[in-house]
Amino acid sequence: xxxxxxxxxxxxxxxxxxxxxxxxxxxxxxxxxxxxxxxxxxxxxxxxxxxxxxxxxxxxxxxxxxxxxxxxxxxxxxxxxxxxxxxxxxxxxxxxxxxxxxxxxxxxxxxxxxxxxxxxxxxxxxxxxxxxxxxxxxxxxxxxxxxxxxxxxxxxxxxxxxxxxxxxxxxxxxxxxxxxxxxxxxxxxxxxxxxxxxxxxxxxxxxxxxxxxxxxxxxxxxxxxxxxxxxxxxxxxxxxxxxxxxxxxxxxxxxxxxxxxxxxxxxxxxxxxxxxxxxxxxxxxxxxxxxxxxxxxxxxxxxxxxxxxxxxxxxxxxxxxxxxxxxxxxxxxxxxxxxxxxxxxxxxxxxxxxxxxxxxxxxxxxxxxxxxxxxxxxxxxxxxxxxxxxxxxxxxxxxxxxxxxxxxxxxxxxxxxxx
Amino acid sequence: xxxxxxxxxxxxxxxxxxxxxxxxxxxxxxxxxxxxxxxxxxxxxxxxxxxxxxxxxxxxxxxxxxxxxxxxxxxxxxxxxxxxxxxxxxxxxxxxxxxxxxxxxxxxxxxxxxxxxxxxxxxxxxxxxxxxxxxxxxxxxxxxxxxxxxxxxxxxxxx
Numbered sequence: 001x002x003x004x005x006x007x008x009x010x011x012x013x014x015x016x017x018x019x020x021x022x023x024x025x026x027x028x029x030x031x032x033x034x035x036x037x038x039x040x041x042x043x044x045x046x047x048x049x050x051x052x053x054x055x056x057x058x059x060x061x062x063x064x065x066x067x068x069x070x071x072x073x074x075x076x077x078x079x080x081x082x083x084x085x086x087x088x089x090x091x092x093x094x095x096x097x098x099x100x101x102x103x104x105x106x107x108x109x110x111x112x113x114x115x116x117x118x119x120x121x122x123x124x125x126x127x128x129x130x131x132x133x134x135x136x137x138x139x140x141x142x143x144x145x146x147x148x149x150x151x152x153x154x155x156x157x158x159x160x161x162x163x164x165x166x167x168x169x170x171x172x173x174x175x176x177x178x179x180x181x182x183x184x185x186x187x188x189x190x191x192x193x194x195x196x197x198x199x200x201x202x203x204x205x206x207x208x209x210x211x212x213x214x215x216x217x218x219x220x221x222x223x224x225x226x227x228x229x230x231x232x233x234x235x236x237x238x239x240x241x242x243x244x245x246x247x248x249x250x251x252x253x254x255x256x257x258x259x260x261x262x263x264x265x266x267x268x269x270x271x272x273x274x275x276x277x278x279x280x281x282x283x284x285x286x287x288x289x290x291x292x293x294x295x296x297x298x299x300x301x302x303x304x305x306x307x308x309x310x311x312x313x314x315x316x317x318x319x320x321x322x323x324x325x326x327x328x329x330x331x332x333x334x335x336x337x338x339x340x341x342x343x344x345x346x347x348x349x350x351x352x353x354x355x356x357x358x359x360x361x362x363x364x365x366x367x368x369x370x371x372x373x374x375x376x377x378x379x380x381x382x383x384x385x386x387x388x389x390x391x392x393x394x395x396x397x398x399x400x401x402x403x404x405x406x407x408x409x410x411x412x413x414x415x416x417x418x419x
Numbered sequence: 420x421x422x423x424x425x426x427x428x429x430x431x432x433x434x435x436x437x438x439x440x441x442x443x444x445x446x447x448x449x450x451x452x453x454x455x456x457x458x459x460x461x462x463x464x465x466x467x468x469x470x471x472x473x474x475x476x477x478x479x480x481x482x483x484x485x486x487x488x489x490x491x492x493x494x495x496x497x498x499x500x501x502x503x504x505x506x507x508x509x510x511x512x513x514x515x516x517x518x519x520x521x522x523x524x525x526x527x528x529x530x531x532x533x534x535x536x537x538x539x540x541x542x543x544x545x546x547x548x549x550x551x552x553x554x555x556x557x558x559x560x561x562x563x564x565x566x567x568x569x570x571x572x573x574x575x576x577x578x
Contacts, residue, residue: 362425382458418434
C-alpha cells in the first residue's frame with residue numbers, strides 16, 4: 001500500500017505541463033482580426049480538447065445507433081457506451097448509484113425537471129422557496145413560474161458589497177412554510193464560491209431539500225454529492241470541455257423515485273395502454289425520447305480528460321491567473337472590479353468608468369480578446385451593484401498570463417478611444 | 420472591418436455630448452425602447468404638429484453606438500414630416516443590416532457613419548434601437564423591442 005500512496009502523492013505535487021495541455025485545444029490556434037485569440041469567456045462556454053472531439057468522431061463513425069431498443073451490435077455498443085458515460089459522471093460527482101444521475105439537456109433543463117417533477121407535486125399554496133440574489137435566471141424563472149401557479153412565495157438571500165451571501169439572513173428566512181432551497185454553488189456573474197455545505201446542513205435541520213446549481217462550480221471544484229449531502233446537483237457539459245445540449249441532474253434516489261415525470265414519451269415507460277401508463281424506473285423515468293447519445297458519450301470523455309489533469313490542479317493554476325489578472329486590473333485607473341469575495345473562481349466582472357460594456361467588448365474583440373459583456377443572465381446581481389451590465393473575463397486552465405496581458409492592453413485601448 | 424472605423428470621431432462626439440438629450444414636458448408622442456440582450460433602454464418623447472416633428476428628445480442607459488445613433492437621429496428628424504422620418508427609419512434599418520446600396524440616392528447623409536455596424540451582427544440592434552423606438556412613438560405604440568422585428572442580419576461569413 002505504501003508505494004502506491006507515495007506515487008499518487010508525487011503525481012499530485014508535480015505540476016502538469018500547461019503548454020502541452022493548451023495544445024490539446026485546436027480552436028485556441030485561431031486568429032481573430034489578425035490577432036491571436038485570447039478566449040476569456042469560459043464561464044459562458046469552455047472549449048473542447050482534441051481528445052473529446054476524437055471521441056465524438058469515433059462514436060459517430062463506428063458506434064452510433066439508437067439505445068435501449070434493438071438487439072443488433074451497434075445498438076448494444078451505443079447502449080453500453082451511453083451507460084458508461086453515466087457511470088463516469090457518477091464517479092465524477094461521487095454519487096452513490098448510477099441511477100441517481102439523469103442526463104438532461106443542461107442545467108436549465110435540470111432545474112425545470114426538478115420544478116415540474118418535485119415542485120409541482122410537493123410545493124403548495126403558502127409554501128416558501130428560498131433563492132439567493134446570486135442566482136442565474138435559470139434558477140429564478142422556473143421557481144417564479146411554480147410560485148405563480150401554486151400561490152407560493154419566493155424569499156431571497158441578500159449579498160454584501162463584496163458579492164458574498166449573507167448567511168445570517170439566509171438562516172433567518174427559514175420557518176415552517178419553507179419547503180425548498182435553490183442555491184448557486186458559484187456565481188456566474190461574480191465568481192463567488194458560496195459556503196454551500198453549511199447552508200445545506202442548515203436547510204436539512206429544517207427538513208428542507210436543497211438544489212445546487214453547479215454549472216460554474218463543476219469545472220473548478222471537486223464535487224462530492226455524498227459529502228455535500230445535497231438533494232439535487234446539476235451542471236452542463238459545455239462548461240466542462242464537453243458538447244452543448246447535455247448536462248446532468250443528480251438527485252437522491254428516494255427523491256427521484258417520489259417525483260413525477262417531467263416529459264412523457266418513449267423510454268420513460270414500462271408499459272402503455274390508453275387506460276394507463278406505468279412509468280419506468282429511475283433514471284429512465286426522466287429520460288423520455290432518444291437522448292443526445294453522442295453528447296453524453298462526449299461528456300464522459302470530457303470528465304475523463306479533466307480528471308486526468310486533476311480538478312485540484314486546474315483550480316490551483318486558475319487561481320494563479322485570477323490573482324495575476326486581479327492585480328493587473330486593480331492597477332488600471334478607472335477600472336472597477338465587481339465581486340471581490342474572499343472565495344472566488346477565476347472570474348472577473350469589471351466596469352470601466354463612463355464606458356458601456358458593449359463598447360468594451362467590441363473593441364477588445366478587435367485585439368482578439370473574447371470577453372462576455374451584458375447582464376450575464378443575472379439581472380438581480382446587476383441591480384444590486386447598480387449597473388445595467390458588466391464586462392466579464394473568465395479563465396480556464398488553458399489560458400495563460402500573456403492573454404491577461406492582452407486583456408489589459410485592450411482595456412487601455414478602450415480607455416484611449418473614449419478619452 | 421476595423422472597429423476604429425466604427426468608433427469614428429463623429430460617433431464618439433455624439434456619445435460624449437448627445438444632442439436633444441432629455442425629456443419633453445409636453446410630448447404628443449412617446450415610446451420606450453428595450454434591448455433585452457443587454458438591458459439597455461431608451462425613452463423618446465416628441466411633439467408632432469401638422470404631421471411635422473417640431474421637437475424631439477431622448478434619454479436612457481445605453482452604449483456609445485446606441486446613444487450616438489439616438490443623438491444623430493434626433494438631429495436628423497427634427498423639423499421633418501412624419502413621412503420623411505419614416506423614410507429615414509426605413510433607410511437606416513437597411514443601412515445597418517447591410518441591405519442599402521449607398522451608391523443609390525438616399526437621405527441618410529452623415530448617418531452613413533454607421534454603415535460599418537453591418538459587420539457586427541451583435542451590435543446592429545444597438546444602432547437600430549432608437550429608430551425602432553421612434554417608429555413606435557410615431558405610431559402611438561408604447562414600447563419597442565429589438566427582439567420584435569426581423570431586422571437581424573444573417574451572421575457574416577468569417578473565413
